[in-house]
Amino acid sequence: MPSDFTPPAAALASIQKGDLCAGCGACAGLFPDQIKMDQTPPGYLRPRQTDALSPQQEATFAAICPALGQKVAPDGRQDPALWGPYTEMMTGHATDPALRHAGASGGGLSALLDHLIKAGVVDAIVQTGASAELPIGNEMVISTTTEAIRVAAGSRYAPSAPLEHLAAQVAEHLESGRRFAFVGKPCDAAALRARCTQDADTAAAFPVILSFFCAGVPSHTGGEAVLAALGTTLAETASFRFRGNGWPGQATAIAHDGTERAMSYHDSWGGILSKHVQHRCKICADGTGVAADIVCADAWESDAAGYPVFEEAPGISLIVARTALGAELIAQARSAGAIETDPFDPEALAAIQPGQRERRRALLARLSALKLAGRPTPRYEGLQLWAAARQNPLTRNLKNFLGMLRRALRPRKTP
Ligand SMILES: Cc1cc2nc3c(=O)[nH]c(=O)nc-3n(C[C@H](O)[C@H](O)[C@H](O)COP(=O)(O)OP(=O)(O)OC[C@H]3O[C@@H](n4cnc5c(N)ncnc54)[C@H](O)[C@@H]3O)c2cc1C
Numbered sequence: 386m387p388s389d390f391t392p393p394a395a396a397l398a399s400i401q402k403g404d405l406c407a408g409c410g411a412c413a414g415l416f417p418d419q420i421k422m423d424q425t426p427p428g429y430l431r432p433r434q435t436d437a438l439s440p441q442q443e444a445t446f447a448a449i450c451p452a453l454g455q456k457v458a459p460d461g462r463q464d465p466a467l468w469g470p471y472t473e474m475m476t477g478h479a480t481d482p483a484l485r486h487a488g489a490s491g492g493g494l495s496a497l498l499d500h501l502i503k504a505g506v507v508d509a510i511v512q513t514g515a516s517a518e519l520p521i522g523n524e525m526v527i528s529t530t531t532e533a534i535r536v537a538a539g540s541r542y543a544p545s546a547p548l549e550h551l552a553a554q555v556a557e558h559l560e561s562g563r564r565f566a567f568v569g570k571p572c573d574a575a576a577l578r579a580r581c582t583q584d585a586d587t588a589a590a591f592p593v594i595l596s597f598f599c600a601g602v603p604s605h606t607g608g609e610a611v612l613a614a615l616g617t618t619l620a621e622t623a624s625f626r627f628r629g630n631g632w633p634g635q636a637t638a639i640a641h642d643g644t645e646r647a648m649s650y651h652d653s654w655g656g657i658l659s660k661h662v663q664h665r666c667k668i669c670a671d672g673t674g675v676a677a678d679i680v681c682a683d684a685w686e687s688d689a690a691g692y693p694v695f696e697e698a699p700g701i702s703l704i705v706a707r708t709a710l711g712a713e714l715i716a717q718a719r720s721a722g723a724i725e726t727d728p729f730d731p732e733a734l735a736a737i738q739p740g741q742r743e744r745r746r747a748l749l750a751r752l753s754a755l756k757l758a759g760r761p762t763p764r765y766e767g768l769q770l771w772a773a774a775r776q777n778p779l780t781r782n783l784k785n786f787l788g789m790l791r792r793a794l795r796p797r798k799t800p
Pocket residue numbers: 487488489490491492493494495496512513514523537538539540541542543544545547568569570597598599600601602603629681682683684700702703738740741
């Protein structure tokens with residue numbers, strides 16, 4: 386047994402003590418009879434244990450849970466400290482104007498997902514769409530048509546647990562041979578990739594994993610605050626889009642009587658939602674989906690705070706192939722006419738993704754402060770924390786260290 390072995394039960398306790406859960410739902414997906422996902426104040430998705438796990442089940446879960454950490458190896462790929470391993474980077478967009486318009490940026494993800502189905506690479510997509518019950522919430526959806534993919538397109542800045550039904554999907558694959566592509570947050574992709582490494586049936590059920598750059602998951606309280614700023618309430622809202630339908634598109638609430646109220650991305654994400662991001666995301670070493678085959682992001686020219694320097698434009702996605710499979714699928718989608726791409730210089734990425742850049746550079750300082758305060762932290766392997774921190778001036782690292790230390794020592798609010 387390695388000297389740093391953490392017994393699973395202790396690992397589970399440290400997730401709670403450190404407020405480390407990202408809410409991906411992998412635990413509930415693996416053990417649906419013992420774990421359910423619940424909404425907890427201030428509106429995050431968290432697991433609730435309804436029955437005991439065996440020590441072996443706990444070990445299985447502890448080995449894949451992204452709350453506890455993440456591992457990545459470059460395996461011969463280019464591996465810049467801030468962005469992780471990749472084989473190719475480009476910009477691009479869906480050629481289908483409806484997918485491009487509905488998409489958060491250029492509809493790159495939606496076009497690739499649509500292509501995977503049309504080309505017979507997979508039979509269905511496991512993705513996230515608006516919740517039927519909570520307009521500002523999310524639910525896992527399984528899509529098999531272009532129209533279903535279009536409806537689920539656009540970023541939803543709210544909690545999602547897309548791995549919540551993982552065991553059922555793997556069982557379905559074993560029964561019928563159905564194969565899925567998965568798209569989710571980087572933490573979702575990391576959990577699924579770790580499970581694929583652990584379990585051949587899951588790997589066969591999910592031959593392709595896609596993700597997107599992620600600055601963090603805001604709570605439902607954040608979504609309600611956007612509604613309040615729009616002068617409306619949840620009860621009055623029939624449907625809500627956080628983004629998309631343009632680039633960057635507006636946060637848009639449609640009332641039961643059809644009235645529409647909208648707010649810019651700058652005001653909704655920058656002014657409200659980003660203030661409601663969960664703790665785990667503030668100490669995330671993987672905002673860029675290092676475990677996925679393909680990742681998309683916004684390829685906009687941004688100001689110093691990360692907001693587009695233009696009002697609205699036809700969407701353009703940054704498209705990153707992280708694996709040989711990812712590169713091959715992108716090339717196939719391009720040949721099939723599903724996406725158009727242009728070359729992109731990776732050196733430009735730090736300037737257009739300032740939020741990701743600053744979080745990665747500050748991470749080592751933040752984790753060090755939490756450790757000093759006795760708070761559990763995720764364990765990261767291969768994510769180049771030192772190399773990223775060295776890109777920050779000492780004063781900025783110190784400021785992040787002291788800021789996080791002050792927060793960690795502050796008495797914690799009980800919900
Ligand atoms: C919480 C969050 C934070 C983000 N932070 C950044 C960032 O810092 N920098 C950046 O460049 N981009 C960020 N994005 C991603 C960005 O908004 C676009 O998703 C990306 O540009 C890809 O656009 P697209 O048009 O190719 O995707 P689309 O074609 O619109 O497809 C988006 C896909 O993401 C899925 N999805 C949407 N919301 C969720 C969710 N909450 N959980 C799981 N899956 C979801 C949908 O099911 C859909 O398949 C973030 C997205 C989210 C949800």
